[in-house]
Amino acid sequence: xxxxxxxxxxxxxxxxxxxxxxxxxxxxxxxxxxxxxxxxxxxxxxxxxxxxxxxxxxxxxxxxxxxxxxxxxxxxxxxxxxxxxxxxxxxxxxxxxxxxxxxxxxxxxxxxxxxxxxxxxxxxxxxxxxxxxxxxxxxxxxxxxxxxxxxxxxxxxxxxxxxxxxxxxxxxxxxxxxxxxxxxxxxxxxxxxxxxxxxxxxxxxxxxxxxxxxxxxxxxxxxxxxxxxxxxxxxxxxxxxxxxxxxxxxxxxxxxxxxxxxxxxxxxxxxxxxxxxxxxxxxxxxxxxxxxxxxxxxxxxxxxxxxxxxxxxxxxxxxxxxxxxxxxxxxxxxxxxxxxxxxxxxxxxxxxxxxxxxxxxxxxxxxxxxxxxxxxxxxxxxxxxxxxxx
Ligand code: PLP
Numbered sequence: 001x002x003x004x005x006x007x008x009x010x011x012x013x014x015x016x017x018x019x020x021x022x023x024x025x026x027x028x029x030x031x032x033x034x035x036x037x038x039x040x041x042x043x044x045x046x047x048x049x050x051x052x053x054x055x056x057x058x059x060x061x062x063x064x065x066x067x068x069x070x071x072x073x074x075x076x077x078x079x080x081x082x083x084x085x086x087x088x089x090x091x092x093x094x095x096x097x098x099x100x101x102x103x104x105x106x107x108x109x110x111x112x113x114x115x116x117x118x119x120x121x122x123x124x125x126x127x128x129x130x131x132x133x134x135x136x137x138x139x140x141x142x143x144x145x146x147x148x149x150x151x152x153x154x155x156x157x158x159x160x161x162x163x164x165x166x167x168x169x170x171x172x173x174x175x176x177x178x179x180x181x182x183x184x185x186x187x188x189x190x191x192x193x194x195x196x197x198x199x200x201x202x203x204x205x206x207x208x209x210x211x212x213x214x215x216x217x218x219x220x221x222x223x224x225x226x227x228x229x230x231x232x233x234x235x236x237x238x239x240x241x242x243x244x245x246x247x248x249x250x251x252x253x254x255x256x257x258x259x260x261x262x263x264x265x266x267x268x269x270x271x272x273x274x275x276x277x278x279x280x281x282x283x284x285x286x287x288x289x290x291x292x293x294x295x296x297x298x299x300x301x302x303x304x305x306x307x308x309x310x311x312x313x314x315x316x317x318x319x320x321x322x323x324x325x326x327x328x329x330x331x332x333x334x335x336x337x338x339x340x341x342x343x344x345x346x347x348x349x350x351x352x353x354x355x356x357x358x359x360x361x362x363x364x365x366x367x368x369x370x371x372x373x374x375x376x377x378x379x380x381x382x383x384x385x386x387x388x389x390x
Contacts, residue, residue: 009328014198016348039241066195069207079223087118091146117151124159143176274302287380322365
């Protein structure tokens with residue numbers, strides 16, 4: 001039970017804070033999803049969504065969480081027993097690979113240490129060795145939400161091209177879309193998987209697949225059973241402004257407003273803002289004398305920062321104190337990182353002063369929890385933000 005005044009600070013790396021504008025847009029009567037007004041909504045939302053994915057092709061919207069969109073990407077493009085190549089970047093890549101295995105795919109995993117992104121060289125070498133072309137898809141989590149590491153998707157694309165391999169490229173952008181630079185068409189990604197509850201600044205409840213022509217062609221021969229997730233009836237109905245089953249009407253009102261907000265700010269500015277906040281957060285972490293989990297300077301996430309607590313201390317105790325004393329939620333360490341890290345979400349509806357408040361709460365919480373830190377973290381972040389604003 002919280003006894004503080006003011007707003008709760010929801011600084012987990014998704015779901016993120018929903019802007020008042022988006023909340024107001026959703027607070028409208030639900031309309032007939034087979035009527036003309038709804039068709040207008042669809043015809044406004046879909047074209048507004050394309051630029052966010054960096055695509056001129058179809059974007060399929062499901063009433064689902066991100067996990068549903070993961071499944072959709074696989075069942076629409078692959079057949080039982082197909083081999084897929086995945087990179088172990090953290091908890092979410094692991095969950096996706098387990099899901100793929102349960103669907104009857106043969107999953108081959110390039111192991112990782114949860115501090116680096118997908119290794120383009122290792123992917124390229126494995127594909128070059130696959131002379132029988134058994135690997136049908138390469139799956140990469142763009143921004144690994146459990147670690148704060150962003151994989152270099154253009155380098156993965158180049159590795160696939162250099163190997164001359166025909167595998168599809170499937171990318172999870174659940175915690176990067178509309179926060180970290182991403183280009184579905186330019187990077188020739190075949191399926192981009194996304195969700196509503198992070199960079200898009202919406203509540204949970206929508207899953208997305210952006211689909212290339214090559215992926216759509218694969219859907220014609222893919223043998224995994226699918227019905228609800230089948231892209232084709234959805235794309236066909238969308239052309240008329242409708243969906244084959246009942247859509248999440250009020251979330252779509254919110255999505256239309258969120259796309260307007262992103263267009264008003266300009267995606268380039270949105271990406272730059274996230275990078276600025278990530279850099280200021282790292283400045284704070286380092287000034288405290290703590291370590292950022294991401295171990296490659298090229299791969300720091302713009303969406304969140306994972307912070308290692310010193311050996312022998314409990315990161316969950318730090319989070320508990322921060323929630324109790326300052327009414328702020330931070331992300332927990334997931335899987336094998338449980339208790340070892342906490343994650344600061346700085347994505348979505350977020351600005352310089354939200355970051356200052358967030359880092360102020362983290363600094364006080366670390367001190368109250370008895371983590372031995374130097375006190376200058378917030379000041380270092382202020383300096384970083386001030387330099388960027390000058
Ligand atoms: N992939 C990534 C990168 C995520 O961060 C998440 C959730 O946080 C998922 C997949 C799973 O999505 P959901 O929990 O919406 O099903």
